[in-house]
Amino acid sequence: MTEETSRKTRPETLTVGIAGSRLTTTQREVPANDPPPLPPNSDLHVVGKRVPRIDGARIVTGAARYTADIRLPGMLYARMITSPHPHARIASIDTAAAAACPGVRAVHVLDRYEKDPIVRYAGQPVAAVAAVSQAAADEAARLVRIAWEPLPFVVDVESARAADAPLVYPPNPDDKVPRKGNVRGPVKRGPRGKPAGDALDALANSPVVVDHTYRTQVQTHATLETHGVVADWQPGSAIVYASTQATVAFRDELAEVFGIPKARIRIITEYMGGGFGSKLGMGPYGVLALHLSKKAGRPVRLMLDRREEQRCTGNRPSSVQHLRLGATRDGKLTAIHLSSYGTGGVGGGAGSAGPAQNMYDCPNVETEEADVFTHAGPSAAMRAPGHPQGCFALEQSIDAVAEKLGIDPLRLRDLNDSNAARREERRIGAEMIGWSARHKPGADKGTIRRGIGAAQSIWYRFVRLDSACEVRLDREGSVEIVSAVQDIGTGIRTVLAQVVAEELGIDPRGVIVRIGDTSFPAGPSSGGSLTTGSITPPARNAAHGVRTQLLEVAAPLLKADPAHLDLREGRVVVKSDPSRSISLREAAAKIGPDQIAVRARRSEDYGTPPLPPGQTSGMGLEIYGGVQFAQVAVDTGTGAIKVERVVAVHDCARPMNPLTIESQIKGGIIQGISYALFEDRTLDANAGLMVNPNLEMYKIAGSRETPVIDVHLLEEYIGRTSTDAGGIGEPATIPTAAAVANAVHNALGVRMLELPMTPDRVLSALRTVRS
Amino acid sequence: MSDSTKGVSRRGFLKGAGSAAAATALLDSAVLTVREATAQITGPPVYGPGRTELALHVNGSERTVLVEPRTTLAAALRDELDLTGTKVVCDRGACSGCTVWIDGLPVASCMTLAIDAAGRKITTIEGLATGDKLHPVQEAFIEKDAMQCGFCTPGMVMTAAALLERNPDPTLDDVKEAVSGNLCRCAVYPQVFEATLAAAKKRKASQIAGS
Numbered sequence: 001m002t003e004e005t006s007r008k009t010r011p012e013t014l015t016v017g018i019a020g021s022r023l024t025t026t027q028r029e030v031p032a033n034d035p036p037p038l039p040p041n042s043d044l045h046v047v048g049k050r051v052p053r054i055d056g057a058r059i060v061t062g063a064a065r066y067t068a069d070i071r072l073p074g075m076l077y078a079r080m081i082t083s084p085h086p087h088a089r090i091a092s093i094d095t096a097a098a099a100a101c102p103g104v105r106a107v108h109v110l111d112r113y114e115k116d117p118i119v120r121y122a123g124q125p126v127a128a129v130a131a132v133s134q135a136a137a138d139e140a141a142r143l144v145r146i147a148w149e150p151l152p153f154v155v156d157v158e159s160a161r162a163a164d165a166p167l168v169y170p171p172n173p174d175d176k177v178p179r180k181g182n183v184r185g186p187v188k189r190g191p192r193g194k195p196a197g198d199a200l201d202a203l204a205n206s207p208v209v210v211d212h213t214y215r216t217q218v219q220t221h222a223t224l225e226t227h228g229v230v231a232d233w234q235p236g237s238a239i240v241y242a243s244t245q246a247t248v249a250f251r252d253e254l255a256e257v258f259g260i261p262k263a264r265i266r267i268i269t270e271y272m273g274g275g276f277g278s279k280l281g282m283g284p285y286g287v288l289a290l291h292l293s294k295k296a297g298r299p300v301r302l303m304l305d306r307r308e309e310q311r312c313t314g315n316r317p318s319s320v321q322h323l324r325l326g327a328t329r330d331g332k333l334t335a336i337h338l339s340s341y342g343t344g345g346v347g348g349g350a351g352s353a354g355p356a357q358n359m360y361d362c363p364n365v366e367t368e369e370a371d372v373f374t375h376a377g378p379s380a381a382m383r384a385p386g387h388p389q390g391c392f393a394l395e396q397s398i399d400a401v402a403e404k405l406g407i408d409p410l411r412l413r414d415l416n417d418s419n420a421a422r423r424e425e426r427r428i429g430a431e432m433i434g435w436s437a438r439h440k441p442g443a444d445k446g447t448i449r450r451g452i453g454a455a456q457s458i459w460y461r462f463v464r465l466d467s468a469c470e471v472r473l474d475r476e477g478s479v480e481i482v483s484a485v486q487d488i489g490t491g492i493r494t495v496l497a498q499v500v501a502e503e504l505g506i507d508p509r510g511v512i513v514r515i516g517d518t519s520f521p522a523g524p525s526s527g528g529s530l531t532t533g534s535i536t537p538p539a540r541n542a543a544h545g546v547r548t549q550l551l552e553v554a555a556p557l558l559k560a561d562p563a564h565l566d567l568r569e570g571r572v573v574v575k576s577d578p579s580r581s582i583s584l585r586e587a588a589a590k591i592g593p594d595q596i597a598v599r600a601r602r603s604e605d606y607g608t609p610p611l612p613p614g615q616t617s618g619m620g621l622e623i624y625g626g627v628q629f630a631q632v633a634v635d636t637g638t639g640a641i642k643v644e645r646v647v648a649v650h651d652c653a654r655p656m657n658p659l660t661i662e663s664q665i666k667g668g669i670i671q672g673i674s675y676a677l678f679e680d681r682t683l684d685a686n687a688g689l690m691v692n693p694n695l696e697m698y699k700i701a702g703s704r705e706t707p708v709i710d711v712h713l714l715e716e717y718i719g720r721t722s723t724d725a726g727g728i729g730e731p732a733t734i735p736t737a738a739a740v741a742n743a744v745h746n747a748l749g750v751r752m753l754e755l756p757m758t759p760d761r762v763l764s765a766l767r768t769v770r771s
Numbered sequence: 772m773s774d775s776t777k778g779v780s781r782r783g784f785l786k787g788a789g790s791a792a793a794a795t796a797l798l799d800s801a802v803l804t805v806r807e808a809t810a811q812i813t814g815p816p817v818y819g820p821g822r823t824e825l826a827l828h829v830n831g832s833e834r835t836v837l838v839e840p841r842t843t844l845a846a847a848l849r850d851e852l853d854l855t856g857t858k859v860v861c862d863r864g865a866c867s868g869c870t871v872w873i874d875g876l877p878v879a880s881c882m883t884l885a886i887d888a889a890g891r892k893i894t895t896i897e898g899l900a901t902g903d904k905l906h907p908v909q910e911a912f913i914e915k916d917a918m919q920c921g922f923c924t925p926g927m928v929m930t931a932a933a934l935l936e937r938n939p940d941p942t943l944d945d946v947k948e949a950v951s952g953n954l955c956r957c958a959v960y961p962q963v964f965e966a967t968l969a970a971a972k973k974r975k976a977s978q979i980a981g982s
Contacts, residue, residue, distance in 0.1 A: 056913030057905065059921035060928055062856015062896035069855035134850070135839065224860045224868060224922040224956050273858075273922030274956050306861050489920030489957050663916045663959060670958030695954060696865040703947045706960040 008032035014606065014719030015040055018651075021424055026719055028607035034537075034722045035503075035544035041654065041715055045568075046502040047723070048715075050659035053494045054509055064271045067243040068303050070230040076105050076130040078292055078302035079137040080285065081144045082312065083119035083126060086375040086688025087153035087166065090117040090126070094145040098129050101143055103136035106295035108288055118151075120168055120346045121377050122689050123311030128288040130300045153375040154182070155683045157318060157343040160374045168346060168373035183341065184348060185370030191357045197364030199324075202335035206326025210400040214323065214393040215754040216352075218343070218681040219316040221382055222700055225273020227313045228303030231289035237264035238290055243303075244282075245275035245488045246525030248466070251518045253282040254290065269486040269516035276671075277381035278314035279488075280527050310693035314380025315681060317344035317371075319352045321393040325400075326364075331407050333362040333416045338393070341370040344379025355390035355734075358623070359458045360398075360416045375688055377681075381527060383668070384459060384730035388675060388737055389755075395455035395738035396751060403441065409742070410435065410454060421716050422456055422625035425649035428712050429454065433629040433647045442749020442769075449634050450644075453742025456627040457734035461620030461653075461726060462530040465611065467602040468521035469535065471500055471542040473550060474595040477585035479504060480512040481542070485523025485535045487515060490729060491660035492531050496539050498657060499723060503543035504550075505567030506584065521599055529624070529727025532656060537721040538600040544722075545598030554587040605720040622718050626650040626731040628669065630739040631707075634747045636766060639759030643673050643707040643740055651714040653726030662711045665732040669709055672736020674701035677756050818886060825889045829854065830898025840886050844878075845869045847885035848895060856896035856925045860954070867953040870926040870933075871895045877933040896925035899932060907974045908932040911966035919957030927953045931967040941971055 009029040014037050017023040023040070030037075041048025058064040095107040109127040119126065127144055131137040152166035159165055160182045168182050177184050190196025203209055230241040237260065244250045247267040255262040272279065289302035304313065319342035326335035342350030353367035402412040410426050417423065430436070438452045469483045481500050487493045493513045501508035514520065524534040551562040554572040558565065558580055566575045572587045574580040604610055611618045631645040646669050655661050678699040682691050692698040717724055741752050750765040819840035827834050829852065836851040845862075848854040848871070857880055860868030864882040871880045872894040880888075899906045908931050911917070918924045927950060934941055934949040941949070946967045950960070 052913050052916060053918070056916075056918065057909075059918050059924050060896075060905065060909040060912045061900055062854075062925045064921055065855065066858075066922065068858070069849075071850075071853060071855075134846075135841075222956055224858070224866070224920070224954070271921060274920040276956070306863070489918075491916075491919070659916050663919055663957075663962060666961050667919060667958040670960060671956075674958075694863065694865060695861040696863070700954060700956065701958065701960075702952075702954060703950045703960045703963070706947070706958075706964075709961055 012037060015717045016719045017717060018421065018424055019715035019717070023717065028719060030606050031603045034541060034603060037719070038540070038723060040717065044502055046498045046508050047656055048654065049657070051494055051498055051508055051657050052659065053491050054497050054513065055493055066225055066271045066273050067228055067230060067241045067269070068225055068273070070241045070301065072230060072232060072299040075230065075299045075301055076132060076292070076296055077134040077137045078128050078130040078289055078300050079134070079141040080125045080288065080302070080304070080308060081127040081141050081146070082308060083122055083124040085119060085148055085150050086122045086155060087151040088119050089149040089151060090119065091147035091149050093127065095127070097143040097145065098140040101131070101136065101140035103132040104129055104140045105132065105298065106130045106292045107144070108291040108295060110284060110288065121375050123308060123377055125284040125288065125312060128292060128302060130292040130296050153688045155374050155376050155688050156685050157320070157372050157374060160343065160372050168375055182373040183370050184373065186339070186368035187351070188366065188368045189353065189357060191365045196366050199335045199337040199364040199366035202364035203324055203326045203337060206334045207329050208327045208401060208404050210325045210397045210404065212323055212393070212397055212400065212751070212753060214321045214396070216319045216389040216392055217679070217755050218318045219382065219675055219679045220310050220681050220698065221276045221278035221314055221380070222310065222695065222698065223274035223276060223278060226304040226306065226309040227279060227283055227285055229286050229289045230299060230301045231286070231293045232299040233290055233293040236260060239266045239268065240286070240290065241268045242286065243272045243279060244269050245272065245279045245486060245527055247484050247486050247516060247518050248522050249280065249525050250282050250286065254286060257287055258290065265518070267518045272486060272488060275488050275526070276383045277385070277527055280381055280525055283313065306695065307693045310698060311377050311690050314382065315344065315377060316382035317350035317379045318342045319350060319389040321352055321389070323356065323393045323397050325397045327401050327405065329405065331405055331412050331415045333360055335364040336360070336362050338367040340368070341372050343372045343374045343376065345374050345376030347379035349379050349381070349385060352386040352390040352393070354386050355394045355458055359394060359456070361418050362416065376683055377690070383671065384734045387459065387730065387734045388672060391455060391457065391735050391738040392741060392755060395735065396741050396745070399453070399742050399745065400751065413456065419623065419625050421651040421714055422627055424714060425625060425627040425651065426454070429627050429629045429647050429649040432710055432712065433631065435629070438746065441746050444747055447635060447637050449636060449747040450631065451743045451745070451747025452629060452631050453739050453744070453746050454627060454629045455735040455738035455742055457625060457731045459529060459624040459731045459734060461533065461622045461624065462528040463602070463605060463618055463620050464524035464530055464534040465602045465604065465616040466522045467524045467534040467538055468599060469539045469542050470521050470597055470599040471539070471546050472595050472597040473546050473588055473591070475589050475591050477588040478512060479506060479510065480514065481539060482514045482520040483523045483535060484518045484520045485515050485531065486526055488526040490526070490531065490664055491657065492535065494660060495532060495536060495656045499536050499539045500543045503540055503547055504584070506570050529729045529731065531727065532725045533653065533721070533727050534602055536656065536723040536725045538602050540722045541600035542598045545600065546596050549596045550587060553590050554582065557582055557587060557590065608720065620720060622653070622720070624651060624726060624731045626735060628735045628739045630736070630743040632740060632743040632747055634744060634762060639762035641677055641740070641744060641757055641762060645708045646736070646739070647710045648732070649712045649714065650728060650731055651716045652728040652731070653716055653718050654724040655713050655715055656723070656725050658713055661713060661728050664728050665711050666709050668729065668732025669736050670701050670706055672733045673705060673707070673740060675755065676737035676740045677705070677758070680756050823886070825885055827885065827889060827893055828891065829893045830895060836885065838885050840884065842885045843881050844871070844883040844885045844888045845880035848880060854895050854897050858922055858925055860922070867930060868923055868926040870929040870953070872929060872933060875936060877930050896929055899928065906932055907970040908935065908967060911970035911973070915962045915966040915969060917959050917962035917966040919959055923953060923955040927955065927963055931963065934967065935971055935974065939971060939975060941968070943968065
């Protein structure tokens, strides 16, 4: 086995630019062992093609095994005991009655409550029981007696900011960020890699100012497969089946908690039923289940129920954004100032300033963001943290500036956004939606009023160097790729097969892909739209290594130089004389050892300053854009908004599989509509409890709320890796709510400043224009 | 399965469960077969609270399970018969993730007691294909990429396939209506519409060709 890494480089000519618009080349140093650059998709056979998922048959027949489906011999079932109070002190815990319950095999209380016996939100996990059936575990969980001393609580973000509000956390002198009561921050920042300027001064001197305050709600991930594990403790080691989007991170956290070497823990995630950011960490259920398994000496299955899922596994924080934009009379932005706060309950991360900081070319950009702690379930990364909420504000204010100046909103963006991909996306999308026929805001008459709006996205090129693959070819001709990377639903399994198939000239359906297992080479976590961009380059590099060795084996058989051979359609072919060929199987049979196996790791982006030593993740130079256009019909009698059509034009560097990319884009849009119109985690301020911890009162978009969606995918080459692939998960959902809001404004002539845009809010907004 | 199980009503079960509650034990209680239960009690048969033997007709074969009367069909399929293709998502009839067919009609198996399904024809996602030959809806779901994480897919496929059983020539609106109870968080709805319509078209074409 060889490791394909090297610090040596060679100069290489790489294609850059947008296919169909303008493609040029650039020279960059690339690692000496990296394969030659991949040509544009039009010259490829498998990569960039609409390849159906190679595991589609397993999914549609129910054969795909998710964590919830794992059944091990002697397996026990667990149930958590969670806090019924939003804030309380635990005086004592008595587990005797639960432990004595028929069928119960183990009870475990989280040890954190020994140091800090306080629960800070309703639904917070405290303990768990394991029994021979789920019914027995459920029964026993009710018998754990906890003596609670309820404490004052606050779940409303405005009340939590008050000086006399009950504190969620005691003061923390070690925190570098200033904290006053429940308010942590503000953290002040300017744009990435550019000076901030003086936004307040520039605003004071701007001839045109738009000053709005926007509000967005708390959204829950509501993954269909709940969080959970099947944990199997074996003395000094463990095998844990986990519904996770980060097998490696899960393993590392578990190893730390249990004080055993990482290599002795194996995490397996063959299939997982949705994450959207909420399954990047281990959570208390992972710890509880492994403790229970250790105590009982049997495997333990702990899957959360729906109520627990909605309350304690994460959410997108709320936001209150005071956004001010300044511009010149000819439409150049002079200032962007954002002051925002929001609550992620007991968690932080309520910032929403990314779009304001980085979307537009503006000389003065200043933002300040604060977290407000409340006695509510913890936030977690959720599909483009901070960005849908930030865009909802920024993109509406940009439209408002355009309206004040009497400039077309797309033209205003052309004046202030130099990103080449987005410029092209605005042009293409405008044509597709029929932008030129768009009426003036509020010009439509009648009960049902229609409008068109646009909004754009920004996301970042995150890179994980801890991304590795091994590609194997055995003497029977079987091709296999293995990596710890998990498929969160994007279809990375299929994309890996495509990359290997392209390199070896075979059918992607013939590639065996084994992923989601930490006993394989490390894979990146699936979050931040980084999976495809991080894991496909090592896949190609490893496959290229196999190719090179195979051609050496085949050369004497064809009496040709390896450099004169090619692999296509399952055969080794002499390039100059395709009639001279042997099948890949015949060539593979002559491999000396049992197999050729090549392992490769992600190298740094070409032509990019290297990461500091020891750092394995960073950000590339490019950003991802994306522009979406929405057409809505608003019923002015009922206040109901119907999104009729969305046109989405996106870029993700080289599209690896347009079929699965389009699925991600459409899904991101529908999730964005769901966020814009329906979803709202509702807490009762008096009881401190979530009143909709389910899927009937927590409304997510269904078939009836699905519009016609037309996707146009840009093929943008950036010349940064051996596959030049990028990501699409986050960009797809970032601009949707903003585009819908701008379309509603176009339909009604009023601006919706708060999410979700429910019928009552639409009717109130309409009353303000009528009166 | 004998006809006697067909007569089991939820009310009858609950009534019996109440009178027998004192003797309860969750798991290790004596097993009562249907026949024994019927013999012991006059009037409508009463089951539980202990485990009861039921015969379920699943995917063309008769399977015996030993479950408490409160066990849902979803739990019996998944936990007793290892038919884990049927997913439990909301566990209260809000998402249709657990859709199976009973006598050809789609039902939420999380809202159906196993005892009520005894003696009836149950079809799960594992039984939709004919051997290696996928159902046209399954084929179309793969072709149109009507899946992402795949957790809603079995329920979605069962609902869409049931639609084609009762309406071989659906409109787009018919499809939207049929799957309006099936939630998908990855939101693959447009591809589900496309796939279901494509499957109907293909099935119709093959029937015309075959006739």
